Amino acid sequence: MRKNILYAQSGGPTAVINASAGGVISEAQKLGIGRVFAGINGIEGILNENLRDVTQLSQEDVRLLQHTPGAAFGSCRYKLAEFDKAPDVYRKISEIFQKYDIGCFFYNGGNDSMDTCCKIARYFAETNTPCQVIGIPKTIDNDLAETDHCPGFGSAAKYIATAIHEIALDTASYPKGKVTVVEIMGRDAGWLAASSIVANHCGAGPDLIYLPEKPFDIDAFAEDVKKVYGKKHRCLVAVAEGIKDEQGNYLTVYQGKDTFNHVQMGGTAYRVAKLLEERGFKTRAVELNLPQRCAAHLMSRTDRNEAIKSGKEAVRQFTKGATNCMIAIKRTYVNGKYRAKYFAVPLENVANAVKHVPSRYILPHGQISSDLLPYILPLMEGTVPQRYSNGIPHYFKSDITD
Amino acid sequence: MRKNILYAQSGGPTAVINASAGGVISEAQKLGIGRVFAGINGIEGILNENLRDVTQLSQEDVRLLQHTPGAAFGSCRYKLAEFDKAPDVYRKISEIFQKYDIGCFFYNGGNDSMDTCCKIARYFAETNTPCQVIGIPKTIDNDLAETDHCPGFGSAAKYIATAIHEIALDTASYPKGKVTVVEIMGRDAGWLAASSIVANHCGAGPDLIYLPEKPFDIDAFAEDVKKVYGKKHRCLVAVAEGIKDEQGNYLTVYQGKDTFNHVQMGGTAYRVAKLLEERGFKTRAVELNLPQRCAAHLMSRTDRNEAIKSGKEAVRQFTKGATNCMIAIKRTYVNGKYRAKYFAVPLENVANAVKHVPSRYILPHGQISSDLLPYILPLMEGTVPQRYSNGIPHYFKSDITD
Numbered sequence: 001m002r003k004n005i006l007y008a009q010s011g012g013p014t015a016v017i018n019a020s021a022g023g024v025i026s027e028a029q030k031l032g033i034g035r036v037f038a039g040i041n042g043i044e045g046i047l048n049e050n051l052r053d054v055t056q057l058s059q060e061d062v063r064l065l066q067h068t069p070g071a072a073f074g075s076c077r078y079k080l081a082e083f084d085k086a087p088d089v090y091r092k093i094s095e096i097f098q099k100y101d102i103g104c105f106f107y108n109g110g111n112d113s114m115d116t117c118c119k120i121a122r123y124f125a126e127t128n129t130p131c132q133v134i135g136i137p138k139t140i141d142n143d144l145a146e147t148d149h150c151p152g153f154g155s156a157a158k159y160i161a162t163a164i165h166e167i168a169l170d171t172a173s174y175p176k177g178k179v180t181v182v183e184i185m186g187r188d189a190g191w192l193a194a195s196s197i198v199a200n201h202c203g204a205g206p207d208l209i210y211l212p213e214k215p216f217d218i219d220a221f222a223e224d225v226k227k228v229y230g231k232k233h234r235c236l237v238a239v240a241e242g243i244k245d246e247q248g249n250y251l252t253v254y255q256g257k258d259t260f261n262h263v264q265m266g267g268t269a270y271r272v273a274k275l276l277e278e279r280g281f282k283t284r285a286v287e288l289n290l291p292q293r294c295a296a297h298l299m300s301r302t303d304r305n306e307a308i309k310s311g312k313e314a315v316r317q318f319t320k321g322a323t324n325c326m327i328a329i330k331r332t333y334v335n336g337k338y339r340a341k342y343f344a345v346p347l348e349n350v351a352n353a354v355k356h357v358p359s360r361y362i363l364p365h366g367q368i369s370s371d372l373l374p375y376i377l378p379l380m381e382g383t384v385p386q387r388y389s390n391g392i393p394h395y396f397k398s399d400i401t402d
Numbered sequence: 403m404r405k406n407i408l409y410a411q412s413g414g415p416t417a418v419i420n421a422s423a424g425g426v427i428s429e430a431q432k433l434g435i436g437r438v439f440a441g442i443n444g445i446e447g448i449l450n451e452n453l454r455d456v457t458q459l460s461q462e463d464v465r466l467l468q469h470t471p472g473a474a475f476g477s478c479r480y481k482l483a484e485f486d487k488a489p490d491v492y493r494k495i496s497e498i499f500q501k502y503d504i505g506c507f508f509y510n511g512g513n514d515s516m517d518t519c520c521k522i523a524r525y526f527a528e529t530n531t532p533c534q535v536i537g538i539p540k541t542i543d544n545d546l547a548e549t550d551h552c553p554g555f556g557s558a559a560k561y562i563a564t565a566i567h568e569i570a571l572d573t574a575s576y577p578k579g580k581v582t583v584v585e586i587m588g589r590d591a592g593w594l595a596a597s598s599i600v601a602n603h604c605g606a607g608p609d610l611i612y613l614p615e616k617p618f619d620i621d622a623f624a625e626d627v628k629k630v631y632g633k634k635h636r637c638l639v640a641v642a643e644g645i646k647d648e649q650g651n652y653l654t655v656y657q658g659k660d661t662f663n664h665v666q667m668g669g670t671a672y673r674v675a676k677l678l679e680e681r682g683f684k685t686r687a688v689e690l691n692l693p694q695r696c697a698a699h700l701m702s703r704t705d706r707n708e709a710i711k712s713g714k715e716a717v718r719q720f721t722k723g724a725t726n727c728m729i730a731i732k733r734t735y736v737n738g739k740y741r742a743k744y745f746a747v748p749l750e751n752v753a754n755a756v757k758h759v760p761s762r763y764i765l766p767h768g769q770i771s772s773d774l775l776p777y778i779l780p781l782m783e784g785t786v787p788q789r790y791s792n793g794i795p796h797y798f799k800s801d802i803t804d
Binding site for chain 2: 157204
C-alpha cells in the first residue's frame with residue numbers, strides 16, 4: 001500500500017481553508033501516516049511536480065496556519081477535461097502520484113474542484129491505481145449539495161452581518177440619507193446575502209434583500225425602495241452579485257467569463273444604484289468585495305473548528321479506505337445545543353451541483369424569512385482570538401506569498 | 403453663569419466618534435456640570451430644537467456608546483453661511499442656546515465643522531453671548547491642522563492595514579494573478595492610503611501606493627505595474643480615492659458635489675483598473691468603502707482611548723473658561739513609550755485648513771517611505787474587546803437608528 005498523502009487547495013480562498021489544511025496535516029502527524037505533501041497551486045502545480053513536504057510542519061506553524069486567510073499553498077482555477085479529451089494529463093497525474101507514493105489525494109475546494117476530484121477518482125478506479133481521492137468542502141457560497149453547510153460560509157456570514165450592521169449604524173447618521181446598495185458575493189446561490197438578516201435581528205440591517213434565486217424586477221424594487229424611503233428617509237439594500245432580471249440576464253455591468261465559463265461578477269451594486277438614480281433617488285454603492293472571503297480577523301470559531309475537523313475527518317476516512325467521496329457535515333442538536341457530525345458522501349452527488357436557498361425563505365418585497373435564522377446563527381458563533389503584531393493580525397507566511 | 407452644555411456630531415462618522423461623546427458625557431457627570439444635551443443631527447437638528455437630555459445616561463450605556471460606530475446622535479453636512487448672509491440663523495442659535503441655558507457648545511467634527519464652530523464662536527464674542535465654543539476633533543482622514551493626529555484615524559488605519567494584508571494573502575493564491583487595485587478613502591490627504599505600508603512591514607501588502615499629494619501619471623504608473631507584474635505575476639495597488647492627474651483632475655468617474663462644494667469620490671479603483679485593462683492587464687477593483695470609517699469591531703484601543711480623552715479634555719477646558727478652540731493632541735515619548743497629551747488650539751488655525759502627508763515620505767515609483775511607520779504604528783496599537791450577541795458585535799442603539 002502507498003504510504004504518503006497529498007493535499008491541495010482549489011478555487012477562491014476562504015477565511016478558513018487553511019484551517020482544513022491544518023486539520024489534514026495535524027491528523028496525519030498524529031496517526032503517523034507517511035509523508036504529507038502539499039501541492040502548490042492545486043492540480044496545476046501538481047502537474048508541474050510543484051510539491052512541498054509539510055510532514056514536519058511545527059505545531060506553532062499549524063496553529064498559525066489555522067488562523068490565516070488566503071490559500072497558503074496556492075490555488076488554481078484549472079478545468080480538468082474529460083479523459084478522452086486529455087488522456088496525457090490523467091497519465092501525468094498518475095505518474096507523479098506513483099513517483100511520490102501517494103496513497104490519497106485530498107482536494108479542498110467547491111463544486112468545480114469536486115468535479116476534478118470525481119474525474120480523477122473515476123480514472124484511478126478504471127486503471128486500478130492504488131490511490132484514494134477525498135474531497136474536503138470549502139466555499140463561502142454555501143452552495144455544495146449533500147452537506148448541511150460548507151466550511152467558509154460561517155465566517156463569511158459573520159463578516160457580512162457585522163459589516164452591514166456597522167454600515168446600517170453609519171448610514172443612519174444623516175437626517176435625509178441616501179439609498180445605500182450593498183453588494184454581497186454569491187453568483188448562483190443567495191446564502192451570503194440572506195445572512196445579512198442577522199443584522200436586522202440585532203436591530204439595524206438591510207431594509208431590502210435580493211437573492212439570485214428569484215428574478216429581480218427593477219420596477220417592483222423601485223416601489224419597495226420608495227416605500228422604505230418615505231418612512232425612514234433612508235434605505236439600506238443588500239443585493240447578491242448574481243441577481244438576474246426576468247429574462248435571466250445578470251444585472252452586473254462587467255461580464256467576463258472564467259475558465260469554467262462562469263460569468264465573473266462585480267459592479268452589480270453600481271448598476272442597481274444607477275437604475276435608482278435614473279428614478280430620482282440619491283444613492284451610494286458599496287461592494288463588500290474580497291474581505292468577505294478573507295477577513296480572518298473576524299472568523300467564526302464554529303466555522304474555523306469545523307474546517308479543521310473536516311480536514312481531520314478526511315484523513316480518518318482515508319485510513320478507513322474511503323474514496324471517490326467528499327466530507328460532509330450533518331447538523332444535530334444535543335439538549336438543544338448545535339453540534340456538527342462528519343461523514344462521507346459520493347463525489348458524483350456533489351460535483352457541479354448547486355444548493356440554492358429554498359424558495360420558502362424568500363418572501364415578496366425584498367424580505368427574507370426570519371425562519372432562516374436558526375440555520376445561520378450557530379454557524380457564526382464564537383470568535384477566534386488572533387495574535388496582533390504592529391497593530392494587525394499576525395498570519396502564517398508561506399513561500400507563495402513572496 | 404449658564405449651567406448646561408450641548409454636544410453634537412457633524413460630518414462623516416468614524417469608528418470612535420461616539421467614544422468622544424462618551425468622554426464628554428462621563429466627564430460632565432463626574433464634574434457635576436448641569437444638564438448635558440445632545441443635539442440630534444448636529445447644527446441642523448439644533449436649529450430645529452431637536453435636543454436630547456443625556457445627563458442621566460447610565461454607565462453601561464456610556465460604555466456601550468464608546469464601542470459603537472456611526473454617529474449615535476446623528477450627523478449633518480450643514481454649511482453655516484457667513485453672518486451677513488444669514489443673520490437669522492445666528493440669532494436662532496443664540497435664542498435656543500439661551501432657552502436651554504447652554505454655557506458651552508461642543509462640536510465633534512472635521513475641518514468643515516471647525517469652520518462652523520469658529521463662526522459661532524466669533525458671533526458669540528461679538529454679541530457678548532455667555533457661551534463658550536469648543537471643537538472636538540474627528541476625522542478618519544487625519545488632515546486637521548495643529549494636532550499631531552486625529553481621533554478616528556488610528557482605527558481606520560488599523561482596519562485598512564488589516565484588510566489590505568488579508569487581501570494581499572488572498573490575491574497571492576493564484577499562480578498567474580491579476581492587478582488588484584484597492585481604493586482607500588482620502589480626498590485631499592493620503593494618510594489612510596499611506597497607512598497601508600504597515601501591511602508591507604508585516605510581510606504582505608501593496609506593491610504600489612499612490613496619494614492625492616502627488617500628480618498621478620498613468621503612463622509611469624503602468625510602467626511600475628509592468629515591472630512588479632514581471633517579477634511576481636501579480637500586483638497589488640493601493641490608491642487614495644482623491645488621486646489627480648497632472649492637470650489636477652480627479653481620476654474618479656463620479657463627480658457630484660456636496661454642500662461644501664467638495665467633489666464626492668468613488669469609483670477611482672474602477673477607473674484605474676479600466677486604464678490598466680486598456681493597456682492589456684487583467685484587473686480587479688476593490689473599494690474598501692464605508693467599513694473604513696465604521697468597522698468598530700476592529701477599532702484601535704489607542705485611538706478609542708484618545709477619542710474618549712479628547713471628549714473629557716473638552717469638558718475640562720470648558721471649566722477653565724476656554725473658548726473658540728479645538729482640542730488637539732501632542733505626541734510625547736516617555737522612556738521610549740508613546741504618550742498623548744491634550745491641549746487647546748485656536749479654531750482659526752484649524753478651520754478649513756488641510757494637513758497633507760509631507761512630500762519627504764512620498765517616494766518615486768509608488769513607494770512610501772518606511773520612515774512614516776513610527777508615526778502611524780502607535781496610533782493603531784491595541785484592540786478593544788467587543789461583546790458579541792448572535793455572532794456579531796453588540797452596539798448601542800440610539801433612537802436615530804429606528
